[in-house]
Amino acid sequence: MYNFSNKKIIVTGITGGIAHASVKLLASLGAEIIVTARTAKKLELGLSGIEGNVSGEILDLTDSNAIKNFFDKVGSFDHLVTPAASSSFSLIKELDLDASRKLLETKQWGQLLCVHYALPHLKSTGSITLFSGTVTQKPLLGATMFASAGAATEAAGRIWxxxxxxxxxxxVVPGVIETRIWGDLLGEEQADAQLNSIANTLPVKRIGTAEEVAKAVAFLIDNGFVNGISLVIDGGHRLI
Ligand SMILES: NC(=O)c1ccc[n+]([C@@H]2O[C@H](COP(=O)([O-])OP(=O)(O)OC[C@H]3O[C@@H](n4cnc5c(N)ncnc54)[C@H](OP(=O)(O)O)[C@@H]3O)[C@@H](O)[C@H]2O)c1
Known part of the structure; x- marks a missing residue:
């Protein structure tokens, strides 16, 4: 098993399903973790149930000065993990302009700014783990903004x-993973129906868990010979 003792890891968005599971796993493996949340209340909620050396700061990814100040305050660290992003789902005909812009602002620009402002403090022995989604490879109606921001991030990641x-x-390129993202996008009832119907079509006959994505995050942080890849965790979704 991995041992992240003496490693300082930053993970954005502790209230997110994948971030929360990742922090739980990384902390259990000995890492010191600094997480972010948009408000003090969300930070408190997000940190509940997590044991280990985990602390947090308030950060909204739409505020570039705050991102710079956050990294300057944290100082030297080992690994950056950036799952926080807002979501938006609409057909191009009916595009929700505000939500679409916010998705780009958090998922593409937000991850980019985190990398930019982290660099003066990120150790040369360290790593960056970005987030995309399988909609970059498998077209899904309504996922224009996820796909656009994800594809841009994957391409930038290879350059970086x-x-x-x-x-x-x-x-990390997650497929359909059970987190609040689906309820936020579709409403709880429709999300359940949608996830059940997708699960039946997948080769593995179920959707993924945040814990499974967390294991991929730990693998990417740990393995010093894995570089410049997009790691798909989708139960084979892109094959069907
Ligand atoms: N779950 C899936 O099926 C799936 C599939 C493909 C890709 N992904 C990608 O994987 C990553 C993690 O997904 P997830 O399902 O864990 O997401 P999630 O549960 O919806 O969590 C999103 C997180 O982003 C934070 N956030 C939103 N806007 C923000 C802003 N302006 N500033 C700072 N934080 C902000 C949220 O904070 P608040 O609590 O304040 O809103 C929350 O902590 C995302 O990049 C997502 O696009 C997920």
Whole structure:
């Protein structure tokens, strides 16, 4: 099993399902973790149930000065993990402009700004783990903004793996994972129906868990020879 003792890891968005599971796992493996949340109340909620050396700061990814100040305050650290992002789902005909812009602002620009402002403090032995989604490879109606921001992030990640060497840069590409993202997007009832129907079509006959994505995050942080990849965790969704 991995041992992250003496490693300081930053994970954005502790109230998110994948972030929460990742922090829980990384903390259990000995890491010191600094997480972020948009408000003090959300930070408190997000940290509940997590044991280990975990502390938090308030951060909204739409505030670039705050991102810079956050990284300057944390100082030197080992690994950056950036799952926080807002979500938006609409057909291009009916595009929700505000939500779409916010998705780009958090999922593409927000991850990019985190990398930019983290760099003066990120150790050269460290790594960056970005987030995309399988909609970059498997077209899903309504997922234009997820796909756009995700594809841009995956492409940038490969460039950064060159530019920032020896820092490693990889992207996690989740398929359909059970987190609040679906209820937020579709409403609880429709989300349940949608997830059940997708589960039946998948080769593995179920959707994924945040804990399974967390294991991929730990793998990417740990394995010093994995660099510049997009790691798909989708139960085979892109194959059908
Ligand atoms: N779950 C899936 O099926 C799936 C599939 C493909 C890709 N992904 C990607 O995987 C990553 C994690 O997904 P998830 O399902 O864990 O997401 P999630 O549960 O919806 O959590 C999203 C997180 O982002 C935070 N956030 C939203 N807007 C923010 C802002 N302006 N500033 C700072 N934080 C902000 C949220 O904080 P608040 O609590 O304040 O809203 C929350 O902590 C995302 O990039 C997502 O697009 C997920």
């Amino acid at each position: 793996a060159h530019e920032l060497a020896p820092i490693r840069v990889n992207t």
